[in-house]
Amino acid sequence: MDALKSLIQPLVGGAGGSSVVDGMKLVVLGGTVETARRVSSSAWSHFVNSFFLTAHFSEEDYPYDWLMLWLSRRPEWQRSREFETTTRTSGIGADTANSFGEEDFDDDTGPIAAVDGDDDIPGKVTTRVVFQPTFDTTHTIYYRGHWLRVRRGRKTDGSGTEMLSISVVARSNTILKQLVLQAKKEYEAEAIHRIQIYFADSHGSWRWTDSRHKRPMGSIVLNPGVKEMLLNDTKDFLKSEKWYADRGIPFRRGYLLHGVPGSGKSSLIHAIAGQLMLDIYVVSLSASWISDSTLTTLMGRVPARCILLLEDLDAAFVRSVTREGGDEGKDKQKDNSAEQGPSNQNGSGIRGGRNRRNEQLSDVNTLSLSGLLNALDGVAAAEGRLLFATTNHLDRLDPALSRPGRMDVWVEFKNASKWQAEALFRNFFPSTDDDLMEGEVDVVPPPAPSPSIHVATQSSSSLWSMSPSFSSSSVASSFSSTPLSSSSSSPVSTNVPLFPNTAASMTTEPLPQFGASNQAYLPPPVEEHILASQHSAKPLDGVTLAMLAKKFADGVPEEEFSVAALQGYLLKNKSQPEAAADGVSEWVASERQMRERLRKEKEEREAKEKLEREKRKKKAAEKESEKKELEKKEQELEKMRQLLAEKEKEKEEKEKMEKEKAEKEKEEDEKKAAEKEAEAAAAEEEARKEEIKKKEAEVEEARKKQQALDQESDSESEDSDSENTPPESTSTSRWSRPS
């Protein structure tokens, strides 16, 4: 410090510099502290990096859910000083006693359940507030002798996916493995009574949608052997991975459940999922957004062991069509196009244009059969999954879809048999006596094993029927007992009871009431309408239950009503098994009446629709013929126009030709005239030349004559010269040759 002082002293000079020195001291101190902080922080992160083991868990993967559930049970996690709230109405762990955030704390009253409403109202939808630590906060949790540093954050790749990072100081990662395994165990223990349901979304991802209580296998009433066969087959498949691998067969198995609606297809799949502890991944092939590529992506993202459920397989390629009428729907589409008029058919008009655009769009975003087949067993399809497909219309499926290898086991679901009706009744009402004494009552015997289970073996592509069909005669003889009189069939009937422990005994035996035990007088019997509105039946003894069940089954016609319909009827008589058994014939009659009425209404509606369709068709045909007529006329007009144009053209050409001809003639005339002129000139020239020649000849002749004269004169002159001078020069000057 003295050195520093001596350095600064000359600069500031004297005592006046003491405040500056203090300031400098502070600066130096601050710098030192900051440097120390940085050094320690980097040393700490270096230490963390070299000694801490860190595991990251992405929300897209299962361990994330396991750990979130595990963490939610840690008090350290719950004691977070910074948290966010979220609400959940369902979901694994959300309704468990230990789940995080289940309790809220009220200043005055202490812990209260964070639910809306009254706990006395069973089944009421509650809104649960869940507190979770905010992102990017670190928590220290003690686990098996180690301090874990847990941090909730988000991926930095822009996807925003939640991440959980757990760090621990340890030499090996055993502690982290133990943690994950324990979290998994706890999660599975939680899930043991529930199945998770995932639905496909339009982005090609699976979204957790629901968690449902497992359905007991015993609650499904099917002909003997069906459930067992399916369960054994699925179990056998799940343990045969090596068998499949050794033989090079894709490790996949498909089950096609087909048949009438409400016969238990979906229920059976849920029960099997519960039994095998598998989650269900549902794809609705009739969804508007489903396309080849989305489906392929989805199939690639199905986990190895799960149930993949394709519901309403027949609806995959007829999206706009109701489940009841595929062909009808197609007809309707055709009709609609007819209704839209001929302009649409040839692609003109605004509506036509829009439709074409829609068609083009839907082509891009459409599911094709080959796309579906590829998605199911293409290279990208996951292995180890159980594929269940349901359909109400087997006949509408393409054989390629249902061939062995894709759908290995076929199970047909029919309307309820008498045997099923009886079993349903027995399942429905509680019994005090589970061990029913066989033979005491004339119970409906079970029919021969399942009527229509088909198993496609790997070795052979042919389907073989596991068991023969029902024999109608044997069924008839089984149910030839006297039908119950309709007089005792009212659902809320209090007629003389047929059975010892039934309505009458219930009316005389008072129901427990508040304060009744303090009163001197016995309470009056419960009134009939109150009794009728009871929501749970008193347990029946085995014999009574068996007799009522038989009576019920006797009243139900063989394979006419679905199990769901019978269940609906029983639900109406939930508290009155006797009334349910007594009233079944009346219910059957009323159902038939209603069906008949509905059938008639449907027929009428269909007839009306047909009429309208025909009208529309006729109108469209008329419009079409009108249009054709118009087109024909237009064509004729066009022809005439063309003819006229051609004639016009011909005329023009003729005129042109004539003009050209005239011009040519004129030219020729002129040429001839010129030639004549030239000839005349030539003739003139010739004549002139002739003239000249003539004149020359004359001149010649004259000259010759002159010569002759000259010679004569010469000879005369000679004669004279001989007397006078010769006149040679004179004669020369008198004659000159013409040029």
Ligand SMILES: Nc1ncnc2c1ncn2[C@@H]1O[C@H](COP(=O)(O)OP(=O)(O)OP(=O)(O)O)[C@@H](O)[C@H]1O
């Ligand atoms: N065989 C059955 N055993 C027990 N319950 C049944 C049976 N069949 C139908 N049900 C009851 O009927 C209701 C409808 O059943 P489910 O949805 O399983 O029928 P489905 O054959 O899948 O019908 P859909 O073809 O219309 O989808 C459910 O509440 C179910 O409990």
